[in-house]
Amino acid sequence: MTTMANPCNISADLEKHIVKEAPPTIYYVPNFITEAEEEHLLQQVYRAPKPKWTQLSGRRLQNWGGLPNPKGMLAEKLPDWLLKYTEKISAFGAFAGKTANHVLVNEYKPGEGIMPHVDGPLYHPTVTTISLGSHTLLDFYKPVCQTQSEIPQTEERRYMLSLLVQRRSLLILQDDMYKLYLHGIQGVYEDILSEHVMNLSSTGAQVGDTLPRSTRVSLTIRHVPKVIRANLLLGKK
Structure with a gap:
């Protein structure tokens, strides 16, 4: 995949992968990395020291680049095995000319998931994810309406759509899909695909397919605007 020279704009190649059936904005790129790259990344993840x-x-996770917090993330250098992908995704214009500086590694075993949530204001309003080892089904929900009290606002009633996120794919969420709608993963052992999966046309899967889950490792790549450099803490310029 090639990229345009101006990283402030979404590259033309990436625009080809927009999920038009969903609200703004989702990009889904199948086979973003090769099988060899996937294997290498998994090896690096599991070589990380236990602490x-x-x-x-x-689930369990690793933080790379620092720990984001409202006062500012104490920036740490990303390892080379992650820099290759943070720079590649940043070159697509995913972060409006900024460079990704944080990677959250999540490991989900079969039956594990995460409650519906939004990623919040600590990050540039874009989240990008590379998936390794297994697919998952990412579900999206409308936020709880503060003015509506007559009807119970259950997850089932607020459910909107799903995305099939395959291994070796790249997923990018921006605009309303980042800022407004919640996303989560059900803690199940297999996924049955329905007509509510909006990106089936780019996955090769079909409605009615049953997909058993394996252990999935996700690389969530983001830009944290507010950082603190280590040399500033030491009183250096």
């Missing part, structure tokens, strides 16, 4: 992992209920 690098944080165990949560339902």
Whole structure:
């Protein structure tokens, strides 16, 4: 895949992968990396020292680049095996001319998921994800309406659509799909594809297919605008 010279604009090649059936804006690029790249990335993830992992209920994760927080992320240099992909995605114009500086690595075993959420204001309003090892089904929900109290606002009632996120793919969420709608992953062992999966035409899958999950590792690549450089903490310029 080639990129345009101006990284402030979304590249023309990336525009070809917009999911037109969904609200603005989703880009889904199947086979963004090769099988060899996938294997290499998985090896690097699992070579990380044990203290690098944080165990949560339902998944475990690694932070690379620093720990984002409202006061500013203490910036850490990304390793070369991640820099290759943060720079490639940034060159697409995904972060409006900025360069990705943070990678969150999540490991989801079969049956594990994450509650519906938004990524919030700590990040540039774009999230990009490379998936390794397995597919998943990413579900989207409308936010809870503060003025409506007559009808229970369950997840089922607020559900909008899903995306089939295949291994080795790149997913980019921007605009309303980042800022407004919540996204989450059901903690199941297999996914049954329905007509609500908006990107089936680019996946080779069909409505009614049943896809067993394996262990999935996701590389969530973002730009954190507010950072603190280590030399500033030391009083250096």
